Amino acid sequence: xxxxxxxxxxxxxxxxxxxxxxxxxxxxxxxxxxxxxxxxxxxxxxxxxxxxxxxxxxxxxxxxxxxxxxxxxxxxxxxxxxxxxxxxxxxxxxxxxxxxxxxxxxxxxxxxxxxxxxxxxxxxxxxxxxxxxxxxxxxxxxxxxxxxxxxxxxxxxxxxxxxxxxxxxxxxxxxxxxxxxxxxxxxxxxxxxxxxxxxxxxxxxxxxxxxxxxxxxxxxxxxxxxxxxxxxxxxxxxxxxxxxxxxxxxxxxxxxxxxxxxxxxxxxxxxxxxxxxxxxxxxxxxxxxxxxxxxxxxxxxxxxxxxxxxxxxxxxxxxxxxxxxxxxxxxxxxxxxxxxxxxxxxxxxxxxxxx
Amino acid sequence: xxxxxxxxxxxxxxxxxxxxxxxxxxxxxxxxxxxxxxxxxxxxxxxxxxxxxxxxxxxxxxxxxxxxxxxxxxxxxxxxxxxxxxxxxxxxxxxxxxxxxxxxxxxxxxxxxxxxxxxxxxxxxxxxxxxxxxxxxxxxxxxxxxxxxxxxxxxxxxxxxxxxxxxxxxxxxxxxxxxxxxxxxxxxxxxxxxxxxxxxx
Numbered sequence: 001x002x003x004x005x006x007x008x009x010x011x012x013x014x015x016x017x018x019x020x021x022x023x024x025x026x027x028x029x030x031x032x033x034x035x036x037x038x039x040x041x042x043x044x045x046x047x048x049x050x051x052x053x054x055x056x057x058x059x060x061x062x063x064x065x066x067x068x069x070x071x072x073x074x075x076x077x078x079x080x081x082x083x084x085x086x087x088x089x090x091x092x093x094x095x096x097x098x099x100x101x102x103x104x105x106x107x108x109x110x111x112x113x114x115x116x117x118x119x120x121x122x123x124x125x126x127x128x129x130x131x132x133x134x135x136x137x138x139x140x141x142x143x144x145x146x147x148x149x150x151x152x153x154x155x156x157x158x159x160x161x162x163x164x165x166x167x168x169x170x171x172x173x174x175x176x177x178x179x180x181x182x183x184x185x186x187x188x189x190x191x192x193x194x195x196x197x198x199x200x201x202x203x204x205x206x207x208x209x210x211x212x213x214x215x216x217x218x219x220x221x222x223x224x225x226x227x228x229x230x231x232x233x234x235x236x237x238x239x240x241x242x243x244x245x246x247x248x249x250x251x252x253x254x255x256x257x258x259x260x261x262x263x264x265x266x267x268x269x270x271x272x273x274x275x276x277x278x279x280x281x282x283x284x285x286x287x288x289x290x291x292x293x294x295x296x297x298x299x300x301x302x303x304x305x306x307x308x309x310x311x312x313x314x315x316x317x318x319x320x321x322x323x324x325x326x327x328x329x330x331x332x333x334x335x336x337x338x339x340x341x342x343x344x345x346x347x348x349x350x351x352x353x354x355x
Numbered sequence: 356x357x358x359x360x361x362x363x364x365x366x367x368x369x370x371x372x373x374x375x376x377x378x379x380x381x382x383x384x385x386x387x388x389x390x391x392x393x394x395x396x397x398x399x400x401x402x403x404x405x406x407x408x409x410x411x412x413x414x415x416x417x418x419x420x421x422x423x424x425x426x427x428x429x430x431x432x433x434x435x436x437x438x439x440x441x442x443x444x445x446x447x448x449x450x451x452x453x454x455x456x457x458x459x460x461x462x463x464x465x466x467x468x469x470x471x472x473x474x475x476x477x478x479x480x481x482x483x484x485x486x487x488x489x490x491x492x493x494x495x496x497x498x499x500x501x502x503x504x505x506x507x508x509x510x511x512x513x514x515x516x517x518x519x520x521x522x523x524x525x526x527x528x529x530x531x532x533x534x535x536x537x538x539x540x541x542x543x544x545x546x547x548x549x550x551x552x553x554x555x556x
Contacts, residue, residue, distance in 0.1 A: 041449070083503070092514065092530040098503040099450075110502075111529065181531040181541060321532030 014067045019058055022050045025068040026077070033061055047077045074160045078103040081153035081163050085131060088167040089151060091175020104152040107135075109142045112217075113179040114320035121173030130154045131166040135177065137353040141216065141316040142179060149177055180320035185218040185246035190226055190236055192253040192262045197227040204304055205251040212311065216319050218247070228253055233265025237296060241269075247295055247318060254285040254300035263287045266296050275326045279333035280352070283310025290323060307344045310336075313352040356394050356422075359385065359484075366421040370414060375479040379440070379491070380418025383455050386488060387444030388423060390453040390496075397424030402431075406445045406501065410437040415457070430507040445499050456493040464490055502526075516540055 014028040026047050033043035043061065044054065047069070058066070069077065076084075079100045086096045086105040095110040109115065117138035126132055135149035142148065153163065170176050189209055196203045203225060210220045222240075226232050233250070240248050253262025266289050267274055274289040282305075287298030295318050303309045313332060317324050335353045338346075346352075356362075363381050367373035387407070388396055396405045407425045409416045412434060419442055425431040440457035461483065465475070469482030483491060504512050504526040514528040515521070516537035523537045531541045 039449075086503075087511070090526075092526070092528050092535050095502045095504070095526065097500045098506050110526065113530075116530075175530075178530045180533075181529050183531075 015070050016065050017068050019055060019064055019066055022066045022068055023052050023055070025050055025066075026071070028067040028069045031058070031061060031063065031066075045079075047079050069157075071157060075157045076153075076160055076163050078153040078156050078158065081131075081158045082151060084163060084167055085133070085151045085153065085170070088170035088174075089125075089133060089149070089176045091178035093179025093181070094148060094175070094177045100152075103156075104150055106147055107149040107151065107177060109144055109146045109148055109179050111179060111181065112143045113141070113181050114316050114322075115140045115142045115148055116175075116178045116180055118173050118176045121169055121176050125166055125169045125176065128162060128166040128169070130158050130162055133176075139313075139317065139352075139354070140347060141182075148179075180322075182216050182316060182319040183218070183246065183321065185213075185319055186221045187213055187218060187247040187249055188240045188243070188245040189220055189223040190233060190240075190248070190250045190262075191223065192226050192228055192233060192250060192265075194227045194259065196252075197225050205299075208303060209249055209251070209299075212315060216316055218319055228259045228261050230261045230265045230268060233262055234268035237266060237269045237291075241291055241294060245294060247297070249297045249299060251299045251303070252301050254287055254298050256285075263298055266298060269296070271296060273325070275329055278310050278314075278329040278336075279331075280310040280313065280329075280336040280338075282306040282338060283313075286310045286314075286329070288314065288324065288329065295323070306338065306340070308338055308346040308351060312346065356385065356388065356396075362422050363418075363484075366418040369421045370417040373480070374414050375476065375483055376414025377418045378480055378483040379457050380415030381422055382483065382488070382491065383415065383442060383457065384419040384422035384444075386492065386494070387419075387442065387453060387455055390494070391444050391446035391451050392449065393446060396422075403507070404446055404448045406431050406433065406447060406499075406507075408433040408435055408443040408445070408499070410435050410439040410441045412436070413440070415440060416442075430505065433505070443497060443499060445501070447501075450498075452497050452499045454495050454497045458491065458493050461486060461491045 017025065026049050027044055028046065030042040030046050031044040032041065034040045071077065082100045082103060082105050086107060090096060090107055093110050093113055094107050096105050096107050115136065117135055119138055122133065122135065131153055133149055133151035189206060191203050191205050195201050206223050213220055224236055226236060237248060250262050250266065253260045263276060266287065269291060271289040271291045274287065276287045277284055278286040282302040283300060285300040289296040297314065299311050303311055314324060331354050332352060335350050338351045359381065363377060366381050367377050370377055388394065393401045393405055395401050402424055405423060405425060407419060407423055409419060409432065420426060420432055441454060443452055443454040445452040464486060465479040465482035468486045469478035472478050510524045512524065512526045514523045514535055516523055516528065517534040518536055518540040521537050528535050528537060529541045
């Protein structure tokens with residue numbers, strides 16, 4: 001078995017040779033060059049195939065002998081192996097640099113969007129000995145250039161069969177990692193509540209919803225304030241649907257009090273699918289409905305008080321063109337509890353990280 | 356590398372005219388090559404060691420391309436549409452990279468270094484030839500992480516657009532609404548169809 005990286009290499013993998021005999025052979029280690037005040041770094045990298053023209057430079061660096069790799073056709077150097085792993089793992093929207101660093105390749109977002117992980121194949125990939133890949137959570141909104149995952153072959157030299165097995169898992173389940181583009185949706189908002197409609201209190205929802213939409217490149221194109229009237233709410237939703245809304249958002253009226261009729265108004269539209277309640281705190285009394293391709297989101301009043309709610313978890317999914325259902329809303333349970341920290345660090349916290 | 360005057364003459368001929376942009380571009384490219392340790396970037400083996408990112412599509416870009424030999428089709432010339440008179444020279448072997456920005460101050464300094472004339476074009480052209488590099492440019496050493504699919508060489512990545520079936524090379528596909536799409540299908544085109552049914556060829 002190949003040895004771990006930090007241990008001395010076994011003799012069958014590396015061999016000491018005279019510099020003049022090293023032409024055509026691959027270096028087993030980096031060769032560092034130091035030019036005082038000018039340059040310090042590897043002048044020859046591990047795996048570099050020695051050419052005749054390199055000999056003078058190597059001699060100037062004080063080298064008379066080199067450790068060279070002697071790999072048979074079944075042995076793959078870690079730098080070559082990790083490139084194969086990265087190519088197989090990186091789906092659309094996932095990019096990586098051309099050179100491994102310390103045997104590792106970091107996968108990054110090629111554009112902003114929603115990071116998707118094919119979780120079970122990723123676990124199976126990691127069950128293959130001598131390869132690894134670790135990522136951030138599935139369904140995380142990411143920005144261009146953000147680090148998504150890191151992968152490496154663990155030993156310096158990996159057996160071709162093991163490498164192929166890992167690559168096959170990633171290829172069969174392509175894409176293990178991808179970034180979905182978020183649409184620049186034009187949303188329409190219905191703010192419900194007699195107290196707002198009658199002017200007794202000032203609406204705060206429009207600002208909140210606008211900021212959250214704009215953070216993902218979507219926009220709010222129309223807002224109306226309606227009383228707690230089932231028919232008026234249903235009629236306005238129909239108008240918005242006819243006007244070609246990409247996304248309809250309602251706020252308030254999601255609870256079970258007699259005046260909380262927004263969810264009933266949405267139901268009255270004759271939607272295709274409707275899901276009420278989510279395994280998220282705050283945001284349990286959340287409603288998600290679909291009429292054709294248009295999602296109709298019912299945000300409960302808790303979003304006025306809490307900075308981060310179910311809406312923050314579901315919005316990027318909708319903008320990525322997904323149609324979450326009751327199973328998705330239930331899946332939030334594991335990780336769906338906001339700790340209500342004095343300073344909100346979302347998304348850098350456990351909230352909504354369902355794995 | 357050839358001397359400045361020879362390169363400028365060749366660059367102007369290649370570009371179509373002699374202009375201040377040619378002077379800036381030639382000097383920028385000569386400095387860039389020197390900084391990354393290449394003296395013969397147009398020929399093997401150095402031709403494979405250089406990548407230049409240009410941030411503007413104006414006269415100087417052609418001069419940079421002429422001096423360094425980098426070309427869009429060779430994938431050694433990268434265009435980043437920033438509208439800034441700057442370019443970054445990368446040595447792929449050593450990974451050293453320098454971004455050189457043409458300073459705005461140099462426009463005003465043309466009076467100091469150029470001949471006394473009402474023709475700004477001539478004044479700038481002559482001034483940029485002799486202006487000290489530290490006044491003409493702002494230089495910083497930078498790190499450029501070049502994605503593997505932007506490297507020269509054979510196409511390693513191919514995907515088929517699930518909508519129009521066109522082949523998309525070099526990981527330029529996007530994932531939208533559960534489909535792998537080419538950019539025109541995902542984001543729209545820069546052109547508009549005139550008559551769908553009529554094929555020109």
